[in-house]
Amino acid sequence: MPAAEAPRIGFVGLGNMGQPMAALLARAGLPVTVYDVDPAKIRAVAQAVPVDIAADLHRLGSVSDIVITMLPNGDIVAQTARALAEALAEGSVLIDMSSSAPLGTIALGKTLAARGIGLLDAPVSGGVRRAVTGELAIMIAGDETAIARVRPILEVLGRLFPVGRLGSAHALKALNNFVSAAGLAAACEALLVAERFGIEPDLVVEVLNNSTGRNNSTETKLRPFVLSGRFDAGFAAALMAKDIGIAAKLARDLDVPAPMLEASAGLWAEAAAALPAGSDHTAIYRHLSSLAAD
Numbered sequence: 001m002p003a004a005e006a007p008r009i010g011f012v013g014l015g016n017m018g019q020p021m022a023a024l025l026a027r028a029g030l031p032v033t034v035y036d037v038d039p040a041k042i043r044a045v046a047q048a049v050p051v052d053i054a055a056d057l058h059r060l061g062s063v064s065d066i067v068i069t070m071l072p073n074g075d076i077v078a079q080t081a082r083a084l085a086e087a088l089a090e091g092s093v094l095i096d097m098s099s100s101a102p103l104g105t106i107a108l109g110k111t112l113a114a115r116g117i118g119l120l121d122a123p124v125s126g127g128v129r130r131a132v133t134g135e136l137a138i139m140i141a142g143d144e145t146a147i148a149r150v151r152p153i154l155e156v157l158g159r160l161f162p163v164g165r166l167g168s169a170h171a172l173k174a175l176n177n178f179v180s181a182a183g184l185a186a187a188c189e190a191l192l193v194a195e196r197f198g199i200e201p202d203l204v205v206e207v208l209n210n211s212t213g214r215n216n217s218t219e220t221k222l223r224p225f226v227l228s229g230r231f232d233a234g235f236a237a238a239l240m241a242k243d244i245g246i247a248a249k250l251a252r253d254l255d256v257p258a259p260m261l262e263a264s265a266g267l268w269a270e271a272a273a274a275l276p277a278g279s280d281h282t283a284i285y286r287h288l289s290s291l292a293a294d
Helices: 018-027 039-048 057-062 074-085 102-113 127-133 144-154 168-197 201-208 216-220 222-227 237-253 259-274 281-293
Strands: 009-012 032-035 066-069 093-096 118-121 136-140 158-162
Touching: 009 018, 009 057, 009 074, 018 032, 018 039, 018 127, 032 039, 032 057, 057 074, 066 074, 066 144, 074 093, 074 102, 093 102, 093 144, 102 118, 102 168, 102 237, 118 136, 118 144, 118 168, 127 136, 136 144, 136 168, 144 158, 168 201, 168 216, 168 222, 168 237, 168 259, 168 281, 201 222, 216 222, 222 281, 237 259, 237 281, 259 281
Parallel strands: 009 032, 009 066, 066 093, 093 118, 136 158
Antiparallel strands: none
């Protein structure tokens, strides 16, 4: 898309995922203005790629046609959206690529629609590695015309999967993270039991990856982040616990019995509280190991 024809993009939230995503958009030649509450994160992006810097959310909204948020939770997204709405022009679109609660997203959509501003939920999966390479899986929900408008922009970041009405993408992202987290916890428990029995952990991983127990965690997380002792895959345990909590609440709100989901939500909430602040989600192994040692 030639820069002269490209909509002006605002990007809010320059954390582990937001930094490489904003950088990819800028490298694609798109006009990007960035904002974060941490000035150091803004400087890191501005030193790496050609972006404009907004002093505050009002300024960012005033110079943007499309705003992307990549923030820790839906409450922060809602606060940010209210500030942006004071400056965004009618016809603007806000794309929330954070992991937010779906019912909150629906409510926010109604608030923004009253001001003539569109909202799409477009959370991502793939982690920091795929954020850097532009190979994210992007679940997206909301108005089809708005999705068509932003598709060329988001395809710079990865592959789009339209999933239905507003809020559906946030629902599916939370459910995806539940499945992912359950697989990681199960694999870590299997490692601990096998090791107690006397089986070498690396052999456990090899067998799992050549058997029906294979999953994303056995393939991409056990050796590089768990067995290595690095525990630095790039996604916080607290954020994983938050996402599974969203999925569990959604199931309760919809009156869908989900015993494994409830158990997983409890385990991850317990782990996030017990582990040191800022711990990576792969450190669930450390938490499970401490339980085994008690």
